[in-house]
Amino acid sequence: TAVLYDFYTEWCKVYSHVIRSLKDIEPDLLVFYNYPKQIRASIYSTNMIESFNNVIKRKAKPKAEFPTEQSLDAFIGIQAMSYNDRYFNRIHKGFGQVQDTLESYFD
Structure with missing residues (x-):
């Protein structure tokens, strides 16, 4: 998940709406890692x-x-x-x- 947070930090200013949407679905986004x-x-x-x-x-x-x-x-x-x-x-x-x-x- 560290990579995901680095991605958020890098792109949040340019793509704030997309980053917000990703954060909303984050619990389900990488569930296959379970x-x-x-x-x-x-x-x-x-x-x-x-x-x-x-x-x-x-x-x-x-x-x-x-x-x-x-x-x-x-x-x-x-x-x-x-x-x-x-x-x-x-x-x-x-x-x-x-x-x-x-x-x-x-x-």
Whole structure:
């Protein structure tokens, strides 16, 4: 956090509004540091989200348009369930090494 405070000090005069906003969300901003080092990259990365978004785009493209918002919601819901089923047993990088530690968080 020392680096973050150095950043605040250096840029607060030029970007006071941004620094204020960062300070407001600071408790949540670096929360991934509370988790084991082996899984931090997976937590702060958006790779899994981007992968899922690409699946949605690829499968929605042939449909062109949806008649109602509910039909779009249903389509995305079905795609999410299918994606979850496909990757349910997959252990993401680093999570297998710290499974016991993570389980202890929820005891």
